[in-house]
Amino acid sequence: MNQAIRNIPSAHSTTDPGVIGALFAHAHTFPQAPALAQGGQSLSFAEVAAQVRSLSRGLCAFGVQPGDRVVLQVGNSIPGALLLLSTMAIGAIAVPLYTGLQAPELESMLTRLRPAAWFGYDTLYPLIDRIGASLVAPDARFVIDAEPHSGAHRSWQELLTAPASEASDAPAWSGDAHAPALLAVTSGTTGEPKLVAHSQHSLMNASDPKRGMLPPAPRAILVPTPLYFCPGVVFLACTIATGHLLVFPDCRDFDAAAYLDAIERYRCAFLKTSSFGIYEMIKAQRAKPRMVDSLQVCLIAGDVAQDSLYDEFEQTFHCPLHNFLGMTESAGYTRPGTRRDTLLINDHCAMLVDDAGKPVSRGQPGELIVRGDDIFLGYWQAPGVIDDPKIDGWFRTGDILWMDDNDELHYVSRKKLLLIRDGENISPVEVEATLRRHPAIEDAAVAGVPDRQLGQRVIAFVVPGGAIPFSADAVLRDLSSELSDFKVPEMLVVVERIPRTPLRKLDRRAIDKMALHHSLPAQ
Structure with missing residues (x-):
């Protein structure tokens, strides 16, 4: 496969706005600054x-x-x-x-x-x-x-x-x-x-909003995920652009103890991980405390987490934990709000719209659509073939949110996850969060069972565990005081574990298949 060697980037390149240009610019200006560890x-x-x-x-x-x-x-x-x-x-x-x-x-x-x-x-x-x-x-x-x-x-x-x-x-x-x-x-x-x-251009722009969240360089930043997931690559681009030190924990995949060891060793100031990662790091820190007082910014991404997880993290790490929302197609469109569970839009063109693409009123849920330089090129199909789903530059994120009077966003659900029962929209994320707050439940997932009359009916899979013994009747009674009647699951199914993806998100495909094996009594 030997062929003529082509041009390689120069250490003095200053014209490229992408990741490689930023790397060589920093190497020329701050050659001895630490980059990777x-x-x-x-x-x-x-x-x-x-x-x-x-x-x-x-x-x-x-x-x-x-x-x-x-x-x-x-x-x-x-x-x-x-x-x-x-x-x-x-x-x-x-x-x-x-x-x-x-x-x-x-x-x-x-x-x-x-x-x-x-x-x-x-x-x-x-x-x-x-x-x-x-x-x-x-x-x-x-x-x-x-x-x-x-x-x-x-x-x-x-x-x-x-x-x-x-x-x-x-x-x-x-x-x-x-x-x-x-x-x-x-x-x-x-x-x-x-x-x-x-x-390279979109990666650099995806990292732009994160620069405002990071402590001043050259503080150490812990990579949020292994490089086989997009957040790891985005933060590699981000730290190349900002001059921060990017720290890899001494493990191939996620290991809470190794992540904590890296925070202690390199005095990392920034941490971002999933709700599962936060949970595991709390357990590991309690089992073997490390010096983690260097942490200044801590973010939780992925599924909506229960309030108790925020509380436990802050009690264990003495650092506030804030929500963060992003996606592979557009990693940089939000930043944490003033509350732990609210979000602010970055410097994007953004709107909340209904199914017809018309803006919704404040307080009403709508799909977030965005456009900006951090948006992906499209879905790669084959060499030279990319399917671009954007319309006039606008990308429909599929995230349903609503905006409060302070211009802060509240997450509702993924649009394609919404269950529709007798014409009423139900966010499984909301029901799952309510279930996970219950003292008898450790984990939960919600799905819809097809129904000829109602369209879908709500079923929940739960992993018992917590401060009190599990009783399905007691849980459903408690839920009825927190949720509208049509949102309360009609059946609780006890399982040993909830299926999750490698990123520890709920595996919705597997959960939907589980739901198909259960039938609900006719109403």
């Missing part, structure tokens, strides 16, 4: 820039072309960050994939992508082997472990030794910052995963 390893901006240039040469020498897809099955990993940046630097498209994909899922994704190269952990190599050479050639598979378990596998470090040439020392990064640079996989809670295409 994990465990005992730390790299300055100058060192990151040098390794990105070297890896870029290696990728080009291997034959990776602009627009080619490079699959990265990496978690919390400095090599993963370097490879992601290097892929963008040569105009190729980085595709982070979850390390827990099963063989059929991975084969389906690789069939769609037809990648030029695959990078991942040695333990994942047998999975790639079983899929076969037709999707990823054996010489295009690289492991990123410091010491691979099998010497038969190629190491990513081979690419660091690619010879330099006159072409590789060209003066400037001249790529298109508006071209696809990242394909982020949606979580697939309600449908098949989509490939969300972002450019």
Whole structure:
């Protein structure tokens, strides 16, 4: 696959508005400032820039072309960050994939992508082997472990030794910052995963609002998710842009103890994770307290959390916890409001609209539509084919919110999750939050059972646990004092656990399938 080495970004590039331009600008202005850290390893901006240039040469020498897809099955990993940046630097498209994909899922994704190269952990190599050479050639598979378990596998470090040439020392990064640079996989809670295409330009603009939330540089920022999820990539772009130190915990996937150890070691000032992550970190901190007084900004993302979780976090970490809303397609359109559960819109054009696209009145729920430079390019279908769902630049987020008299937003539900019973809209998120507040319930999920007369009827799956013994009749009586009659579930089904995605969001597809196995008595 050896081909002519193309132009590689210069350390003195100042014209590119994208991620790579920002990296080399910081490397030139603040070369010794720390950029990436994990465990005992730390790299300055100058060192990151040098390794990105070297890896870029290696990728080009291997034959990776602009627009080619490079699959990265990496978690919390400095090599993963370097490879992601290097892929963008040569105009190729980085595709982070979850390390827990099963063989059929991975084969389906690789069939769609037809990648030029695959990078991942040695333990994942047998999975790639079983899929076969037709999707990823054996010489295009690289492991990123410091010491691979099998010497038969190629190491990513081979690419660091690619010879330099006159072409590789060209003066400037001249790529298109508006071209696809990242394909982020949606979580697939309600449908098949989509490939969300972002450019360097949209990633930089997605990180813009977060700059206002971060403590001054060079404070340390803990990566919110492993790199196989979009928030991890967005915060990599954000810290490259701001000059902060991005800290990876010393674990591949989420591990609450490792995250806390990283906060203590590097005095991290910023934390953002899911409600599950917050819950696990509370448990880990109580089991083994760390010095976490460096935390200044803490955000909870994903499903709406119960009030007690906010209270427990603040009692344990002595730092306020605020809600945050974003999505793979537009990661930067909100910031925390003045209350723990309210949101403010960033510098976007934004409206709350009804089904006909007309603005709703204050206090009325509506779908949030946004437009701005952080919005994704569209859904990647094939090389050169991107399905752009925006209308006149407006993207329908699918999030239902309402605005109060202080211009703060309150989250209701995902539009496609709304249940409709006898013409009444029911937010499963609201019912779930009410159930989780009950002292006899640890976790809950709500779904609709199809009904010929009413359209849908409400059923809830619950995991008992808490301060008092569980009684379905008692729970339903208590719910009837907090919710309108039509919102109260007609049946509570006890389960051992609630299905969740790798991001710990409720797996709505699995929950809907569970609901189909239950019938409610005729009314």
